[in-house]
Amino acid sequence: MAKRWTAQDVLDLARLYQPAGVLTAAAVLDVFSPLLAKPMTAEELAGRLSADPRATAILLDALTALKFLSKQDEEYSVPEDVAGLLAEQSADNVLPMVRHLANCLRRWAELPKVIQTGKCAETGLGFRGTDADRADFIGGMNTISRPVATGVIDKIRPLKFRHVVDVGGGAGTWTIALLRAVPRARATLFDLPAVIPIAGQQFAEAGLTDRVNLVGGDYYTDALPEGADLAWLGAICHQNSRRQNRDLFTRVHTALTDDGVIVIRDVIMDSSRTSPEAGALFAVNMLVATEAGGTYTFDEYREDLREAGFDEVILVHQDEFMNSLIRARKT
Structure with missing residues (x-):
């Protein structure tokens, strides 16, 4: 009604x-x-x-x-x-996340102009500066992910992998949860060079430094670290256009071992793109904050994964926001 x-x-x-x-x-x-x-x-x-x-x-x-x-x-x-x-x-x-939301609020204030021009907001530096803004973003993602990570990982059990590559892994919150779920596995976290020291501190505090490789790079332009049999893409696909995601999935496919698996954690919209409500609003957040990002349907993810060489594409879990899960296998 x-x-x-x-x-x-x-x-x-x-x-x-x-x-x-x-x-x-x-x-x-x-x-x-x-x-x-x-x-x-x-x-x-x-x-x-x-x-x-x-x-x-x-x-x-x-x-x-x-x-x-x-x-x-x-x-x-x-x-x-x-x-x-x-x-x-x-x-x-939860200060990092609240401070990150302060930057979001500045961008949302430009929404009428963004709608008119189709270009993301141009708000300049945040009050605290570039380095602090980056730390707040990474810390904010850790703030909202840490309490739920174990429960979300449980949705994809039974977990069997030897080596996971966490693409755009940020502070390492999800890598830590994956390593704790599979105690004999190793991990590679791949993210921008400026993020790597933040992740290193988190792994040291978790006592997992000896089980992880930290690799700096840009997943838009750089080859991904090879040799993993599981690729974890946690809340990064919404930053990209579908073309950018297809390119990323192709590079993940190349980097994975034969019969490797990719798991995507992100917002998954229904076919109308109006539900879940949080996802529809988050699409607006991507509109003001990125050049081409958005929220996508399962059918769109399945099509793009298959084009990149994956099969057995399954919606493992449907969430009301960011923790929906898609799994696919390299063929």
């Missing part, structure tokens, strides 16, 4: 940028970390942040209204549950 919209529904939806903007600005400025150390007035915090006192006070009052902060007299403090999520001191903080 179609939703019956009211004027209030429309206006409430259109205003949702406001709390998102307040939260992401606070994350980018790192408001919560100093307030965890001790309560402060707006003027004191502005001094710590090299920010304008009046503007800082307005931001802090909005954060208090949203229940992210507490205010007593003129001092602001951060509740324990919020600090666990948004202060640098917490090992479980």
Whole structure:
């Protein structure tokens, strides 16, 4: 049944940028970390942040209204549950992802222009700079993947592989989950050279350094490391056009051993491209952020994999967002 919209529904939806903007600005400025150390007035915090006192006070009052902060007299403090999520001191903080979403928000603000021109948003550098933006993106992917990785990997059991290549593997979250699922296997993580040190730190903390090779390169232009019997493509295909994906699948096919397997983890749309809802919205995110990326149907993936030389293409798991799984075998 179609939703019956009211004027209030429309206006409430259109205003949702406001709390998102307040939260992401606070994350980018790192408001919560100093307030965890001790309560402060707006003027004191502005001094710590090299920010304008009046503007800082307005931001802090909005954060208090949203229940992210507490205010007593003129001092602001951060509740324990919020600090666990948004202060640098917490090992479980989600700051990288929130900061990445701040950059997404800047791009989405350009959506009318993007729709008109067909070209992705041109927003320039983020507030924190190129290196920090990259670290936030990689860290953000780790933040959302780490809690679910083991459960998603379980969807493709029984797992039998000797060597997995994780293409565009980022921080190594999924490589770690795969290695833990198959204790005698080895892995190669392939990603841009600037990402490799981030992955190296994660493998060291996981105690898996001796089971992984870290290879820097660009999967758009460079040959992939050879010799693996499993290729894992986790949430990278949506960054590409279908032509780019066919080229990538062909290079994966070349790199795999005979009878090797490719597994794709990504958004899989239905034939109408309107479901799942999160996937339809994520296609817009790819529109504003990439030159040709998008979200694709299973039929499109099957066609492109077969063209690259794969067969036995199976939709192993259908998810409501990013964790759908497709498996195919090299022929």
